[in-house]
Structures are given as C-alpha cells and as structure tokens.
Amino acid sequence: MHWRVWSLISGGVAAVAVLLGTVGAAHAAMMPPAAARAGLAVVQAHCSACHRETAPGHFARISEERKSPEGWAMTIFRMENVHGVRLTQKQLRTILRYLSDVQGLAPSETRAGRFALERRPNHPILKLPYNLPVMCGRCHSLARVALTRQPASEWRKLINFHVGQFPFLEYQDGSRDIRWWKIASTQLPAKLAKLFPLHSAAWRQWRNRPRADLAGVWIVHGDMPGRGDYYGTALIRRRSWDRYRARYVLHYANGAAFNGSSDAIIYTGFQWRGTGTLGGKPVHEVYFAAANGSRIRGRWFLAGHSEIGGDWDAARTTGAPKVMAVIPSALEVGTRQRLILVGRGLRGGVDLGPGTKARILVRRPYGLILSVRVNAHAAPGYRTVRVGGVRSRDLLAVYRRVDHLEVEPAFAIARLGGGTLAPVDAQFQAIGYTNVLGAHGRVSAVRLGAMPVTWSVAPFNAEAAKRGDVRFAGTLRQDGLFVPAEGGPDSKRQFSADNTGDLYVVATRRTGKTAVVAKAHLIVTVQRWIKPPIY
Ligand code: HEC
Ligand code: HEC
Known part of the structure; x- marks a missing residue:
C-alpha cells in the first residue's frame, strides 16, 4: 500500500485555483470565503451521511478535532479505505485544505511533533508524561498523539477505535506487561485532553491572524548528512493566496552548484509543503514559517527515500545584520x-x-x-x-587535533529492500571534537562538525559474527551511507534466513600514527510495507 499523500498534500501537480477574495467573518484570516465554502460543500456531500451536521458547519466527530494536514490525510484515507468514502483528487485537495485551515494547529502546537512530519530518521522517542510512551509509543511515534487536539470524549473514542480495528492490540507490541485497555479507557482520555485540548488560547489567536506573505528573496543554509553544508538564496513568488513557487540557487561548501525549484502549498498560514527538485533529484519539503513570516525552517527529503535529506533554514535578506552560519564550522x-x-x-x-x-x-x-x-x-x-x-x-x-569522534546517529535502523520496495538506507556522519582547557582548568569538548573518515562495519556481537551479518546485510559506502541488501529468504544463509543484521558502524580517522575511532549500532531489519504520513 503506497500512500498518495504527497501528490495530495504538496503543491506538485495541482492546477492553481485562484481564490483570492475578501476576508469573510466565518473563517476570518485563515482562508478566503470561497475556499471555505468549497471545503464545507465537500464535507456536507461526502461526510455528513455518517457524521451528522448537528449545527450549521458543525459535524459530529469531524468538528471536534484539530490536527496537521498529514493527520487529516491519514483520517480521510481511512474513511476511503475502511468506510467506503469516494473522493476525486480535486475534492481531496479541497477538503484537506479546508480541514487543515479551519481545524488545524497553531505553530506552538506543532513543535513537539515536527520531527515526524519532517520524517527525520532515527529520531528519539518523544518525552511525554504519565505512561504515554509505553501506552501509545510502541506501535507508532508519539507525534501522532502530540499532533492531535480533541476533548476527552474524542480521545476515548480514538482508544475504542484502536481496539475495534486491532482487537489483538493488547497481545502484541509488548502490551502484555501492562493492563493496556484498563489504563487507556479509564485514565488516559482526561489526561490526554488536558495535554492536548481541542480549545486553546494559541489556536484562538492564531486562527484570526492574517497570513504572512512569504514572497521575497531569502538567504538559505542547511546541512545534508553525508554531503555536508550548503548555502545560497531562494526566490519565492506568490501564485495565489496559499501557493508559492520557489527557485533555489545554492552551493555546496566547495562551491559546486546545488540548484532547484519547488511548488508549495501553505497550510494553516505557516506550514509549507512543497514538491520540486534539488540538485537534479525529486524532493519534498516540510517547512514551517515563523509567525511574522521572517524565517522558514524544516527539512527536505528525497521522494521515495525520506531518510535522505537535509535541514533547511531560510531568513529574509532584510532585517537586522546577522551571521546565520559559518561554512565550514571548524578550521x-x-x-x-x-x-x-x-x-x-x-x-x-x-x-x-x-x-x-x-x-x-x-x-x-x-x-x-x-x-x-x-x-x-x-x-x-x-x-x-x-x-x-x-x-x-x-x-x-x-x-589543532581531533581528540574524539562521535558517530551520529548513535543508533539507527535500516530496512531491506527488494521487488518494488526501495530499501530504507541509514546515513551516518562522524562528528569531530577537540578538547579545550577552560578558565578553571576544566576541559570541555568543542564540536567541530562532520569529519572525513574511513567507514567499516563489524558484527555487533558473537551471534551476528556467527550468522555472517556483515556479509549479508548490505554495504556501507565511504560517504557513511549504509545501503541494505535485498530481502530474503536467502538460500546462502543458515535456514535460508532473511538478510537482516546486527552491526557496528565504525568510523576511523587516522593522522600519522594515531587513530581516533567511534562506533554506532545499526540494526538492519525487514521491510516496512505501510508508509503513513506520520510514522
Ligand atoms: C460510511 C460512513 C462514514 C463516512 C461517509 C465518513 N466517515 Fe468518518 N468515520 C466513520 C466511522 C465508522 C468512524 C469511527 C471509526 C474510525 O475512526 O475509523 C469515523 C471516524 C472519523 C473521525 C474520527 C477519528 C479520527 O481518526 O480522527 C473523523 C475525524 C472522520 N471520521 C472524518 C471523516 C471525514 C472528513 C469524512 C468525509 C470525507 C468522513 N469521515 C466520512 C464513518 C464514516
Ligand atoms: C497496537 C499498536 C498501537 C498502539 C498501542 C497505539 N496505536 Fe495509535 N494507531 C495505531 C495504528 C495502526 C494507527 C493507524 C490507523 C489507521 O489509520 O488505519 C493508529 C493511529 C493513531 C492516530 C491517528 C488517527 C487517525 O485518524 O489516523 C492517533 C492520534 C493515535 N493512533 C493515538 C494513539 C494513542 C493516544 C495511543 C495510546 C492510548 C495509541 N495510539 C496506541 C496503532 C497503535
């Protein structure tokens, strides 16, 4: 199952609907009245048979929830997949646009879960209170939870839906060590509603704020793990109330060109979702604009290989003088x-x-x-x-010296590919540190940035050595990219096992006779067939 989500969410293939109009009362600044009317019409026609319109514009369940465009896409996808809803591509765009703007999240409400929308690989588990990491973080990221806002009654229904759709839930994913249903159905709804409420001051203020115009010339810098820093300018032009086109004139640290362009839709006044090319490769962009429109930050990634991408930080050419980045960051x-x-x-x-x-x-x-x-x-x-x-x-x-190295990430997961499914690679970088003697005789480590090193793999333990994981699981390139093998069964392995592996990834930096070495842990595991917009 491959999600159509990117052609749906981002600006790529869409025809431009010119919907500029006067700002009406109902949806204030967030979207023009004509776009709001078009969205409402799709909800009435395609959702209200099951989700009753209890008051004008208010639909059971739908109106009691706020979330990200990706969150809405997941729900609508399930309504199509499980509950038989049929929408054209145009209707999908219209309703996604509408729900994300009218029932979206304020910038501060997206902060904790942005890593998942940006599809950052190997991100550590979100720190949420109570037992939420154990209760809700074992099957999917806690970003799904942290990017949803609803009252206790809806949180309870969501928990009911989980057990309804996955009756075996309590017996899988390590749930047997806790009384999952008892805790989830009694304690959690009220706690979740307190942490992630439907009504918030942040949203009340944000929904009435006029959208910042992002058009202009921007200074860009970022880092693409495995390739290094890049910098340059972006020219952003406005095409309609919610669409922009951007051209990028960028360079790698050595001056080589890294140009590109993209088409983007802005959701909820600040969430940039773009589709385009960078350095000749198709990419998607998940960026967030500052409230006053002075900065755009986020991550871009390769289409079909979201684990490969880079940070993005853009500031306007106008404003108080400032140094944003120094490339390279160490001399x-x-x-x-x-x-x-x-x-x-x-x-x-x-x-x-x-x-x-x-x-x-x-x-x-x-x-x-x-x-x-x-x-x-x-x-x-x-x-x-x-x-x-x-x-x-x-x-x-x-x-003067690189005193020690750290491999980032320290722990990573790669997935086998094969057939129509691309492997999930793992990108490593070796970060150098030098020790500096401080004022009171204290030694502190100064981060120098990514260093060129020699890369190798080794078995993580005796079992991995016995199985020959190093030979079967894939190859580590000299730019730190681990490319997993194809999925099994592999007749060359004992019991025709799959090509999974448990490995050390080793970075070695040699200067003269001394060598500095650092390691990370890499698990090469089986394919993931479902790639939802929020992992
Ligand atoms: C044929 C009946 C049906 C139609 C039509 C339908 N839904 Fe649903 N919807 C359900 C059912 C049943 C549930 C509860 C089970 C679940 O969540 O999958 C639900 C749950 C929901 C929820 C709450 C759960 C969540 O994940 O947020 C939302 C929001 C929602 N639907 C939105 C929509 C939208 C938007 C449409 C129109 C595009 C729509 N539904 C059309 C049957 C329907
Ligand atoms: C057994 C695995 C499992 C556990 C445990 C689990 N979830 Fe989920 N959750 C899922 C799956 C699978 C989906 C995707 C459902 C779909 O869209 O088909 C999902 C979807 C969601 C969604 C998005 C709903 C939507 O409309 O698509 C939210 C929010 C969520 N879970 C919250 C929670 C919370 C809160 C908890 C803890 C109380 C929790 N989950 C525990 C498996 C799990």
Whole structure:
C-alpha cells in the first residue's frame, strides 16, 4: 500500500485555483470565503451521511478535532479505505485544505511533533508524561498523539477505535506487561485532553491572524548528512493566496552548484509543503514559517527515500545584520581556507580573533566569501566572529587535533529492500571534537562538525559474527551511507534466513600514527510495507 499523500498534500501537480477574495467573518484570516465554502460543500456531500451536521458547519466527530494536514490525510484515507468514502483528487485537495485551515494547529502546537512530519530518521522517542510512551509509543511515534487536539470524549473514542480495528492490540507490541485497555479507557482520555485540548488560547489567536506573505528573496543554509553544508538564496513568488513557487540557487561548501525549484502549498498560514527538485533529484519539503513570516525552517527529503535529506533554514535578506552560519564550522591550525559567512547586512571588516587573518574575496547576497589563514599557534576553541559591529559566538571553532569522534546517529535502523520496495538506507556522519582547557582548568569538548573518515562495519556481537551479518546485510559506502541488501529468504544463509543484521558502524580517522575511532549500532531489519504520513 503506497500512500498518495504527497501528490495530495504538496503543491506538485495541482492546477492553481485562484481564490483570492475578501476576508469573510466565518473563517476570518485563515482562508478566503470561497475556499471555505468549497471545503464545507465537500464535507456536507461526502461526510455528513455518517457524521451528522448537528449545527450549521458543525459535524459530529469531524468538528471536534484539530490536527496537521498529514493527520487529516491519514483520517480521510481511512474513511476511503475502511468506510467506503469516494473522493476525486480535486475534492481531496479541497477538503484537506479546508480541514487543515479551519481545524488545524497553531505553530506552538506543532513543535513537539515536527520531527515526524519532517520524517527525520532515527529520531528519539518523544518525552511525554504519565505512561504515554509505553501506552501509545510502541506501535507508532508519539507525534501522532502530540499532533492531535480533541476533548476527552474524542480521545476515548480514538482508544475504542484502536481496539475495534486491532482487537489483538493488547497481545502484541509488548502490551502484555501492562493492563493496556484498563489504563487507556479509564485514565488516559482526561489526561490526554488536558495535554492536548481541542480549545486553546494559541489556536484562538492564531486562527484570526492574517497570513504572512512569504514572497521575497531569502538567504538559505542547511546541512545534508553525508554531503555536508550548503548555502545560497531562494526566490519565492506568490501564485495565489496559499501557493508559492520557489527557485533555489545554492552551493555546496566547495562551491559546486546545488540548484532547484519547488511548488508549495501553505497550510494553516505557516506550514509549507512543497514538491520540486534539488540538485537534479525529486524532493519534498516540510517547512514551517515563523509567525511574522521572517524565517522558514524544516527539512527536505528525497521522494521515495525520506531518510535522505537535509535541514533547511531560510531568513529574509532584510532585517537586522546577522551571521546565520559559518561554512565550514571548524578550521585546523596551520591552514589557509575558503570560509563562507552566511548572513545579511555584513558590512565592515572581518575579525576571527588572534592567530587568524581573514580577507574578503567577494560579497554575495547570502553573505561573504573569505580567504582565511590560521597560523600554527592559534589557540583552539570557539571563536567570536566579528563583522563590522556584528558579533556571533559558537559558529566557528579552531582546532589543532581531533581528540574524539562521535558517530551520529548513535543508533539507527535500516530496512531491506527488494521487488518494488526501495530499501530504507541509514546515513551516518562522524562528528569531530577537540578538547579545550577552560578558565578553571576544566576541559570541555568543542564540536567541530562532520569529519572525513574511513567507514567499516563489524558484527555487533558473537551471534551476528556467527550468522555472517556483515556479509549479508548490505554495504556501507565511504560517504557513511549504509545501503541494505535485498530481502530474503536467502538460500546462502543458515535456514535460508532473511538478510537482516546486527552491526557496528565504525568510523576511523587516522593522522600519522594515531587513530581516533567511534562506533554506532545499526540494526538492519525487514521491510516496512505501510508508509503513513506520520510514522
Ligand atoms: C460510511 C460512513 C462514514 C463516512 C461517509 C465518513 N466517515 Fe468518518 N468515520 C466513520 C466511522 C465508522 C468512524 C469511527 C471509526 C474510525 O475512526 O475509523 C469515523 C471516524 C472519523 C473521525 C474520527 C477519528 C479520527 O481518526 O480522527 C473523523 C475525524 C472522520 N471520521 C472524518 C471523516 C471525514 C472528513 C469524512 C468525509 C470525507 C468522513 N469521515 C466520512 C464513518 C464514516
Ligand atoms: C497496537 C499498536 C498501537 C498502539 C498501542 C497505539 N496505536 Fe495509535 N494507531 C495505531 C495504528 C495502526 C494507527 C493507524 C490507523 C489507521 O489509520 O488505519 C493508529 C493511529 C493513531 C492516530 C491517528 C488517527 C487517525 O485518524 O489516523 C492517533 C492520534 C493515535 N493512533 C493515538 C494513539 C494513542 C493516544 C495511543 C495510546 C492510548 C495509541 N495510539 C496506541 C496503532 C497503535
């Protein structure tokens, strides 16, 4: 089952509906009245047979819930799949647009669950109170919970639905160690309603706020694990009240081009969902604009390989002078290097502290390109970057030695591919640290950023060694990308087992005779056939 969700949610293939109109009373600033009327009409025609319209515009269950566009897409998908609802692609877009705007989430209400919408791989489990991690975090991420707002009565029905749809729930996913149904049906609804209520001040304020216009020129920087930092500019044009088109002129740290473009829909006034290309590859974008429209942040990822992607941070070219990023973020003593200060309003001379000499090579709309010399005796540690009157700390470090490495992520899951299903890769990077002696004799580790290393795999334990997991589970490329093997059964393995594996991923950095080594744990497991919008 492959979810049609991306063609549905993001701007890619859609025809542009021009729905600019005056702001009506009913849905205030969030959407023009014509779009609201079109959405309401779809709900009335396709949902109200089962979800009664109890008051004008108020539908049983539907109107008692707020969530993300992805959350609405999941529910509507189930209404189609399980309850026989039939919608055209256009009706789907209209209702998704409508429900996400009229019953969406305020920016602060999305914060905890953004990682899941951005599809960040190997994200640690969300810290939620009570026993929610055990009760609700074993089958899916807690982002599904944290991105839903409803009263206790609806939380209770959701729990009933779980047991109705999955009667075996209490016997699977390790639920046998707890009295799942008893706790879920008695204690949790009220607790969940308190944590994630239908009515909130944040939403009351947000729904009446006019949408910020995101058109303009933006300075962009980000990091793509495995490939490194990138920077440049984005030109965003407005196509209609909720649609934008963007062109990206970006560069990798070495200056190579990393251009692209995208079409995006803005949901709930701040949630950017785009489809386009970056560096010639098809990508999706899940970004969030700041309330005042001054910043856009999030993550993009490859279509069909959401585990591969990068962070995205964009700020307008206008505003108070500031350095947003320094690329690369660390300089070795005794070297001369190209350094990019990504930022705006950077006028005046550049000073990176004692033992360094910086020369401005060229000024660009996204910042400055410098040539920097760090002499052999420059003191290691964080440097304050001074440009004219602007000072920034913690963006640049100087180092003599890489004292230790850490592999990120420290624990990862990859999944076998095969047939029509692409494998789920795992991207690792080796982060370098240097030890710096502080004021009171305390040693602190200064993070230097991703380092080039030699990558290898090793069995995680004796069992893995015996099974030969290293040979069967896949290959680790020298850019830190683990590409899993095809799914089994594999007649070359004992009992024709699948090509799963339990491995160490090892990063080694050699300088002269010394080597610094770090490890991460990688589990290569079976395919995941269902890829819901919120994992
Ligand atoms: C044929 C009857 C039927 C139709 C038509 C129908 N639903 Fe449902 N809906 C159900 C049933 C049954 C449940 C409870 C079981 C469940 O959640 O799957 C439900 C539950 C829900 C819920 C609450 C649970 C959740 O996951 O949020 C929402 C919201 C919802 N439906 C939205 C819609 C929307 C929007 C439409 C129209 C596009 C729609 N439904 C059309 C039968 C229907
Ligand atoms: C046994 C595994 C399991 C457990 C435990 C579990 N869930 Fe789910 N949950 C699911 C599955 C599967 C779905 C997807 C249902 C669908 O859309 O077909 C789901 C969907 C959801 C959704 C989205 C509903 C929608 O409209 O698509 C929410 C919210 C949710 N769960 C909350 C919870 C909460 C709260 C708990 C703890 C009380 C919980 N879950 C525990 C399996 C589980």
